[in-house]
Amino acid sequence: MPAVISAPAAAMRHPFIRAYRSDDRADVARICLLTASGGSDATGVYSDDSLMPEVFALPYVTYAPELAFVVDDGSGRAVGYIIAVADTAAFIDWWKREWTPGFVSRHPSPGPATSHAPSFTEADLLKAGSDPERMRIAELGEYPAHLHIDLLPELQGKGFGRRLVETLRDALAERGVPGVHLSMDPNNTSARAFYDRLGFRELASHRPTSPLLGIATARPVE
Ligand SMILES: CC(C)(COP(=O)(O)OP(=O)(O)OC[C@H]1O[C@@H](n2cnc3c(N)ncnc32)[C@H](O)[C@@H]1OP(=O)(O)O)[C@@H](O)C(=O)NCCC(=O)NCCS
Numbered sequence: 768m769p770a771v772i773s774a775p776a777a778a779m780r781h782p783f784i785r786a787y788r789s790d791d792r793a794d795v796a797r798i799c800l801l802t803a804s805g806g807s808d809a810t811g812v813y814s815d816d817s818l819m820p821e822v823f824a825l826p827y828v829t830y831a832p833e834l835a836f837v838v839d840d841g842s843g844r845a846v847g848y849i850i851a852v853a854d855t856a857a858f859i860d861w862w863k864r865e866w867t868p869g870f871v872s873r874h875p876s877p878g879p880a881t882s883h884a885p886s887f888t889e890a891d892l893l894k895a896g897s898d899p900e901r902m903r904i905a906e907l908g909e910y911p912a913h914l915h916i917d918l919l920p921e922l923q924g925k926g927f928g929r930r931l932v933e934t935l936r937d938a939l940a941e942r943g944v945p946g947v948h949l950s951m952d953p954n955n956t957s958a959r960a961f962y963d964r965l966g967f968r969e970l971a972s973h974r975p976t977s978p979l980l981g982i983a984t985a986r987p988v989e
Pocket residue numbers: 802805806807916917918919922923924925926927928929930950951952955956957958960961962964965
């Protein structure tokens with residue numbers, strides 16, 4: 768008897784990396800939410816599930832869609848992404864001008880408490896969404912770009928994370944950007960092992976409670 772393959776499993780048989788399209792926006796927001804709690808599902812952690820994507824995903828695909836790449840599950844649906852900006856300082860200026868006003872009007876104050884008690888509180892999240900100065904690190908000269916990468920659980924551990932980072936590094940190198948950095952949740956030890964394996968190094972401003980890693984965009988010839 769032939770094996771019965773469920774529709775999602777069948778659709779995931781040939782995932783591939785492609786450039787982001789504007790119709791991926793809702794998928795990107797969903798992936799962000801489903802991976803935003805130290806790499807796990809953040810649904811219901813805050814009073815409004817749109818908050819995490821509005822801080823950590825949607826500004827990126829709005830500002831620099833050309834530096835966003837997704838893993839397509841083979842049916843057109845995005846199941847993972849890497850998103851980035853080439854020039855963090857310019858992004859900070861854009862964010863203040865174009866993102867902060869709308870964000871603050873949509874989210875003027877923290878909503879009701881949830882049953883979760885995240886250490887990164889909803890007030891912290893609202894501050895992160897309204898004040899992009901948190902992104903101005905000392906190493907922007909050498910590492911002007913920064914990134915976020917998230918894959919749905921069914922796609923993890925299959926080499927797509929490595930390939931997405933390679934795709935982004937190449938795209939940044941083509942644009943003359945020397946280095947890319949990231950900040951991350953210190954509790955996400957699995958992601959830290961991934962970055963270490965890929966060759967990211969701690970930057971001078973790195974702190975154990977506030978990890979800051981970077982890598983050159985040029986890749987050694989294999
Ligand atoms: C972290 C993440 C992006 C990694 O992507 P991935 O596709 O699972 O990782 P890959 O399969 O490409 O792994 C690449 C390399 O890292 C290694 N690696 C990945 N995760 C690892 C872990 N937890 N421990 C040790 N090594 C690990 C792999 O063994 C692999 O090594 P190799 O290429 O030399 O064989 C992905 O798992 C993810 O999205 N997790 C949830 C969201 C998240 O945490 N995002 C990061 C927020 S900072």
